[in-house]
Structure formats: C-alpha cells, structure tokens
Amino acid sequence: MSFLTILFATLFYFATAVLLFGVGYKIWQYAITPAPLKIPTMPAPITKLGVVLRMTEEVVLFKSLFKSNKWIWIFGWMFHFALLLVLLRHLRYFQEPVWWWVDLIQPVGMYAGFVLVIGLLGLITRRIVVARVRYITSPSDHLMLILIISIGLTGLAMRYILRTDIVSVKAFMLGLLYLDVQPIPTDWLFLTHITLVISLLLVFPFSKLLHAPGIFFSPTRNQVDNPREKRHIAKWAAKLDATRKS
Amino acid sequence: MNILHLLKAFLITGVMLMATAVSAEVPLPEIQTGEGNCVEPTDIMRKDHMNFIYHQRDETMYQGIRTSKYSLKQCVSCHAIKDDQGEYVRANDPKYFCTSCHEYVAVKIDCFECHADTPRSTDKHELRVNE
Numbered sequence: 001m002s003f004l005t006i007l008f009a010t011l012f013y014f015a016t017a018v019l020l021f022g023v024g025y026k027i028w029q030y031a032i033t034p035a036p037l038k039i040p041t042m043p044a045p046i047t048k049l050g051v052v053l054r055m056t057e058e059v060v061l062f063k064s065l066f067k068s069n070k071w072i073w074i075f076g077w078m079f080h081f082a083l084l085l086v087l088l089r090h091l092r093y094f095q096e097p098v099w100w101w102v103d104l105i106q107p108v109g110m111y112a113g114f115v116l117v118i119g120l121l122g123l124i125t126r127r128i129v130v131a132r133v134r135y136i137t138s139p140s141d142h143l144m145l146i147l148i149i150s151i152g153l154t155g156l157a158m159r160y161i162l163r164t165d166i167v168s169v170k171a172f173m174l175g176l177l178y179l180d181v182q183p184i185p186t187d188w189l190f191l192t193h194i195t196l197v198i199s200l201l202l203v204f205p206f207s208k209l210l211h212a213p214g215i216f217f218s219p220t221r222n223q224v225d226n227p228r229e230k231r232h233i234a235k236w237a238a239k240l241d242a243t244r245k246s
Numbered sequence: 247m248n249i250l251h252l253l254k255a256f257l258i259t260g261v262m263l264m265a266t267a268v269s270a271e272v273p274l275p276e277i278q279t280g281e282g283n284c285v286e287p288t289d290i291m292r293k294d295h296m297n298f299i300y301h302q303r304d305e306t307m308y309q310g311i312r313t314s315k316y317s318l319k320q321c322v323s324c325h326a327i328k329d330d331q332g333e334y335v336r337a338n339d340p341k342y343f344c345t346s347c348h349e350y351v352a353v354k355i356d357c358f359e360c361h362a363d364t365p366r367s368t369d370k371h372e373l374r375v376n377e
Binding site: 092165166170175182187 | 257270271272274275289292293294349351352354
C-alpha cells in the first residue's frame with residue numbers, strides 16, 4: 001500500500017470520528033441545555049403537530065429567512081438545496097449496488113454543482129460588498145464560504161475539465177467502509193478535493209456549520225404556544241419549585 | 247428526555263451497520279481485458295474514454311472526418327466477450343465490458359441505444375442477408 005493511501009485512509013477515519021463524536025457531543029449538549037422560558041415567536045402553533053410542520057417549513061423552505069431578507073434567502077436556499085442534491089449524488093460512491101433513485105438523480109446532481117457554487121458566490125459577495133455586513137463578518141465566516149466553494153470548484157473541475165478514474169475512487173471509499181483499504185487514485189485534483197472535504201469534516205463540530213443540528217433546538221421555533229394551558233417549567237426549576245416554602 | 251433515547255438508538259444502529267459492513271468483502275467491478283493493445287494506455291482510457299468517443303462522434307457527424315482510431319466499432323470489436331454458450335454478451339448484461347464499471351458508478355451509457363453492442367453479427371440488415 002502506498003504512503004498516500006495510508007495517509008488518506010487514516011485521515012478519513014480520524015475526520016469521521018471527530019465529526020461523529022463532535023457533532024454527537026454538541027447535540028447532546030443542546031439537548032440537555034434548559035430552556036427556562038416559554039418564548040415561541042408569534043404567531044406560533046398551539047399543538048405539537050403544528051410545531052413539527054413549522055419546523056419542517058423552516059428546514060425545507062427557510063421561512064423566517066424568506067420573511068427577513070430575500071437576497072440571503074435566494075442564495076442561501078439555492079446553496080443548501082443544491083448541496084442536498086450533490087450529497088445525494090455522491091451516495092453512489094458509498095453503496096454497491098447503487099439504489100435506483102440515486103441512479104435516477106445523477107444528471108440533476110451534475111448541474112446542482114453549479115447552482116451550489118453560484119449560491120455561495122452570492123453569499124460571499126454580500127459579505128464583501130455590503131458595508132454593514134462586512135463590519136460584522138469574522139474571518140471564520142469567510143473561511144467556511146471559501147472552503148465549500150473550493151470543494152465545489154474542484155468537484156466541478158473533475159467532472160468537466162480534468163477527469164478522475166471514478167471506479168477507483170469508489171473502490172477506495174468502499175474500501176474504507178468495509179475496513180479493507182484499497183489504493184487511492186493519485187490525481188492532484190482528486191487529492192485536493194478530498195483534502196478539503198476532510199478539513200470540512202474536521203472543522204464542522206467546531207464551527208457555525210453546527211446550525212444544521214442547532215436549528216432543531218431553537219426555543220423560538222420548537223416550542224408549542226400553550227403557556228396558559230400548561231405551565232412551562234425547566235427541570236432544574238422544577239426541583240427548586242418542589243422545595244419552595246411559600 | 248426523548249432526544250437522548252433517539253441518540254442512543256442512532257448509536258446502536260450505527261454500530262450494527264459497521265458490524266455488517268465488516269463481515270463482507272469490498273465489491274469491485276469485474277473488468278474484462280480486451281484483445282490486443284488499446285489505442286491509448288489503460289490509465290488514460292479509464293479517465294478520458296468518453297471524451298475520445300464524443301470527439302470522434304463530432305468529427306465524424308459534423309465534419310465528415312471518419313477515422314478509425316477512436317471509433318466505437320473498434321472498441322466493441324476488441325472488447326466484446328462471449329458467454330458459456332458462445333453467444334456475444336449484450337450491453338444490458340453486467341458482464342459486458344462497459345456495463346460492469348458503468349453500473350458500479352451509476353453512469354448511464356446511451357451509446358448502445360443506436361449503436362451495435364456486439365461486432366456486426368446483430369446488425370438487422372446483415373441478419374436479413376444471411377437468411
């Protein structure tokens with residue numbers, strides 16, 4: 001086995017472990033953090049089913065963002081939806097045989113790559129051009145955008161300019177899953193793409209990208225509007241309540 | 247808390263998936279080798295064969311330059327294989343030279359919707375002549 005194969009296999013296992021444990025830990029942390037106040041943003045649903053619907057609208061359509069800023073919504077939603085398609089297209093490298101619907105969406109995912117990059121270019125332009133946004137922009141905001149743009153561009157370049165032998169790419173990825181490591185293709189474009197992806201996996205649990213699991217824990221979005229029907233009380237407060245001498 | 251049960255369930259499913267993965271061997275495509283030498287080295291063909299074929303098509307169809315170096319017919323004539331009964335394997339069979347890899351990476355081949363997938367013998371007009 002070549003040095004590169006061992007290096008990248010190790011990096012992949014390490015990055016995956018960091019991602020899973022890191023994000024798992026953050027989700028656990030979000031789950032046990034008390035929400036002491038009843039603060040759903042009005043108008044809010046009054047049943048649990050309503051909350052599920054509201055959350056679905058948030059996650060799928062970015063409803064609050066749409067109501068607050070149309071430009072961010074257009075580019076942000078473009079990016080996220082294209083990212084979903086691109087990720088689903090990449091599923092073919094991780095399964096054998098490939099599911100029929102993954103096969104079906106291959107052509108769509110191909111063009112979604114362009115939409116993804118255009119969306120991100122829109123977002124980064126906003127951070128550079130709009131003065132008041134530039135003022136509150138931190139280096140990490142740019143880092144995430146540039147990182148994902150580079151991943152998109154190297155991916156597109158591999159599809160449209162300098163091709164890679166994707167059969168050995170798939171063999172390598174499946175090899176990682178089956179714990180039977182196969183030689184990695186050594187095209188520089190592929191190695192760049194994969195290095196950037198590994199960096200993304202590593203930085204994910206420590207970055208603003210945690211908004212992905214985080215949105216589900218937003219008290220203003222996930223609470224039922226029933227303060228009069230049911231007393232809202234956090235666990236730690238319940239203990240104090242029980243011992244209170246009135 | 248509900249979410250904690252859910253997390254535990256995810257973790258257990260993950261471990262079980264890992265366990266099933268470990269018990270099997272990596273699936274790899276069975277790549278048949280053709281007869282003689284190819285027009286380009288193997289590693290170049292693996293990356294760029296589609297570009298050669300498309301380029302050849304454009305030159306032939308739009309400019310009338312018909313050469314044989316990258317012709318699909320040549321690909322087929324070297325790479326066609328026969329099954330146990332001595333019949334040519336067709337393009338929809340996973341054993342077919344192109345299909346084994348194309349199915350592996352979920353890439354559709356549309357060449358054979360018009361072009362012959364075996365050397366000549368299945369051409370309709372030739373069959374008619376033979377009758």
